Amino acid sequence: MAHNQHLDAEAASRPSESLALEPVDADPLAGEPVFVYGTLKRGHRNHHWLAGASFLGERQLGGAQLFDLGPFPMAVAGAGASATPAASAAAAGEATAEGEAGNTTAGIHGELYRVSAKGLAQLDLLEGCPRLYGRHWLQLLDGSHAWVYLGRPRQVRHAQLLADGLWRLH
Structure with a gap:
C-alpha cells in the first residue's frame, strides 16, 4: 500500500498530460457513486x-x-423529479432541469460505478460540467443514491426521445 501511495504522490506532483481517468483504490467502499447511461x-x-x-x-x-x-x-430531469445540483453547478447558477409534463418514459438504464474524488473531477471535465451537463445527486430506482450528469430541456428540444430509456451503440 505504501508503494501505491508513493506513486499517487508522484502522480499528483506532475502536471497532467491527459484527461484520462486514473484508477481508484481497490476498496469498493472508497469514492463516490456515479450512475452512467451513455458513452461511459x-x-x-x-x-x-x-x-x-x-x-x-x-x-x-x-x-x-x-x-x-x-x-x-443526454438525460433530462422529468417533471416532478427531485435533483440536487452539485456545488459546481449551483455555483455557476444552473437550475435543476425540468422536463415536459406528460412526457413520461421508462426508467433510464445504466451502470453504477464508484470513483475517487479525483476521478469525479475528471468526469466533470469530460462531461463539460457545469456548462454542458450538471452533476446531480439523485435517488435511483433501487433506493441507492448516485451522482448523475443531466442536461437541460432546451438542449434536447430537437432531439429524439429514447422512450425505452436505453442508449445503444451507434
Missing part, C-alpha cells in the same frame, strides 16, 4: 475513463428522460 458504459467509447473504478452493477434512474443527440445521449 461498458463497451462504449468513453468507458476507459472508468478504468480502475469499481463496477457496482446495472441500475435504473426514474424521473428523467433520455434523448439521442447523435454521438452521445
Whole structure:
C-alpha cells in the first residue's frame, strides 16, 4: 500500500498530460457513486475513463428522460423529479432541469460505478460540467443514491426521445 501511495504522490506532483481517468483504490467502499447511461458504459467509447473504478452493477434512474443527440445521449430531469445540483453547478447558477409534463418514459438504464474524488473531477471535465451537463445527486430506482450528469430541456428540444430509456451503440 505504501508503494501505491508513493506513486499517487508522484502522480499528483506532475502536471497532467491527459484527461484520462486514473484508477481508484481497490476498496469498493472508497469514492463516490456515479450512475452512467451513455458513452461511459461498458463497451462504449468513453468507458476507459472508468478504468480502475469499481463496477457496482446495472441500475435504473426514474424521473428523467433520455434523448439521442447523435454521438452521445443526454438525460433530462422529468417533471416532478427531485435533483440536487452539485456545488459546481449551483455555483455557476444552473437550475435543476425540468422536463415536459406528460412526457413520461421508462426508467433510464445504466451502470453504477464508484470513483475517487479525483476521478469525479475528471468526469466533470469530460462531461463539460457545469456548462454542458450538471452533476446531480439523485435517488435511483433501487433506493441507492448516485451522482448523475443531466442536461437541460432546451438542449434536447430537437432531439429524439429514447422512450425505452436505453442508449445503444451507434
